[in-house]
Amino acid sequence: MPSPTNRRHMIIKKLAAVKRTTAAQLAQELGVSEKTIYKDIAILQSEYKDGPFQVQSQPHYGIYLRGDENEALKISQNFERASQVPNSDRARVFDIYHRLLRTNDFISPIWLAQQLHVSERTIERNVAALSAELQSRGVVLEKNQHSGLKLKITEEKRRSLMFQLLNKYWGQSWKISENGQQAAIKFDGLSENARLISEALVQKLTEILNQFSEQNKFKFSDFEFQSLVIHLAIAISRVQQGQPLTKRLGGSEERQRVNAKQLSTMIKSKLGVTLPPQETDYIQLHLIAASTSPEQMQKSPMGFEIRKLLKGKLENFGYDDQLLQGLVIHLLSTIKRLEAHMSISNPYTAEIKQNYQQAFEMALQLVASIESQYSVRLDDDEAAYLALHIEAYLERKRFDRHVISAAIVCSTGQGSAQLLAAKIRNEFPQIKIQGIWAAAELETQEFSQVDCIISTIKVEIMGIPTILVSPFVTQDDQAALNNFIQANQENNSADHAEFDALVSPELTWARYQAQSRNEVLQMISQELVTKGYARAGIFESALAREKVSSTSFEMYALPHADPDFVIQPVLAVCTLEQPVKWGTNEVAVIFFLAMDKTKSQAELDLIFDYFYRLTANKRLLQKLSKITDRKELYQAIRGEN
Secondary structure (H helix, E strand, O other): OOHHHHHHHHHHHHHHHOOOOOOHHHHHHHHOOOOHHHHHHHHHHHHHOOOOOOEEEOOOOOEEEEOOOOHHHHHHHHHHHHHOOOHHHHHHHHHHHHHHHHOOOOOOOHHHHHHHHHHHHHHHHHHHHHHEEEEEEEEOEEEEOOOOEEOOOOOOHHHHHHHHHHHHOOOOOOEEEEEEOOEEEEOOOOHHHHHOOOHHHHHHHHHHHHHHHHHHHHOOOHHHHHHHHHHHHHHHHHOOOOOOOOOOOOOOHHHHHHHHHHHHHHHHHHOOOOOOHHHHHHHHHHHHHOOHHHHHHHHOOHHHHHHHHHHOOOOOOOOHHHHHHHHHHHHHHHHHHHOOOOOOOOOOOHHHHOHHHHHHHHHHHHHHHHHHHOOOOOOOOHHHHHHHHHHHHHHHHHHHOOOOEEEEOOOOOOOHHHHHHHHHEEEEEOOEEEEEEHHHHHHHHHOOOEEEEOOOOOOOOOOOOEOOOOOOOOOOOOOOHHHHHHHHHOOHHHHHHHHHHOEEEEEEEEEOOOOOHHHHHHHHHHHHHOOOOEEOOHHHHHHHHHOOOOOOEEOOOOEEHHHHHOOOOOOEEEEEEEEEEEEOOOEEEEEEOOOOOOOOOHHHHHHHHHHHHHOOOOHHHHHHOOOOOOEEEEEHHOOOO
């Protein structure tokens, strides 16, 4: 919805184009109430009463302009041009980045200041912010005193960055339409933030790719279709600017090589652009990735290789087949995509890092191994996608912790045993039935996965409780089962107890005065070493972790180090007198999590579960940041006051 100022200028533009209109029509077009329109009209009447035109509102006739309509149109057009100029630091950083991506030449800061209607000092501040952001992505912003600014990157890297931006802003611009037999993908238009290339070109490429898909019975997923359109649009734009790729790629799949040549021919025929062979090579990569099924991916030599790597990295963390399968398929497609210089943006990275901290940490470890093995670079956006697979696995584990595994034993035959099992499943969803056994079969059964036995006869198995019930599950039987469930399910205070055990009053600081992130980390690290919780080097290890990905989340930070530097697990807590810059956030509460390798994965799950609930409570975080007494802070963290 436009701002009130924008809306009023839209009204002027509308009135300059028509003889008259009504409040109802304006309200419908602008998505506001008629009451709001009448308020806008009153403001416009007051603002332009002595101007070259006046806004008139007459009952039973409508709303119209009196005076110089051309002057009204000129005012609205001038406002539109002015409103397109970025008016915040963040918007200017983004605008400068776009301009640098579009050219291989230097851009003058003086020229930027003129274009963006700000001072050179403002541009200098914005360029410094952009340079820091680019540096975190491995991109150098070259600064020449005489020539100006320029991105110091290869053509492949430039296209990768363009792809990432366009992919991010086109997410809501596609729709699928069915014409009875063939599903076609349509493009609804670019957002203002994504005008790196021509919208008309995108529309034409969408039509060409739909035609190619129909002719060759080639099925694209929506993401694969969008990715190839974006890639082709960038490639054509760069070729037309005299910046083609120079590196040839080897493709082993003959069918997709033929398809890539056919698509290049269609582009030449319809757009008059000849793509050189090296550009066709990259089209072939896209088609190979799009034509490979998940089953084929998993059974490929690379699929087996990644699966083996994942098993090694996840051995202590834990995994199930569903996690391995999801990660293998995702990583195979990711590696192929990155080899074709297609980086993607993840709109939920910040939320994933904050809400799924344990999963994201594990994802970063997997990323390091994948980068080393396959010579690709996965940023935080890519790691966040892996974290979703890992978090789904952790959720399955959490659910399993609350499920009681039971075996049904019945002496009156399989019919009554199945009836008993059905009643248990329907009335007690917390109980998972692992098997239905006859009494005579007990000696040959494996009980390691069984928490209890529900039986119609007395059964004694060493270490496994038995709940005696009738085949019809009476009210008394139900009470007995409920009592067992209540007694055996995890107590809600278990994670609280695990967390409390980590907090120490000697490692709690309230309203500590520090000027920077590094100063806080150095103080906490030194205290950990002095008090025997950590070894020398923990400070450097924590800094190294921050370089991989910032550990800050809005109001708080969760720094940590390599477990090899930790002697005894502990959580150091520090609140600050004034927030410090930590990554992209201003942080006032710091939780330094020093964990060694002695904690089991189940214990870590409990700790992170409780920690998530604690940090999700913004009111509590604000309360912690205001406490001035060390003892009171310690008690508040433990929930004692």
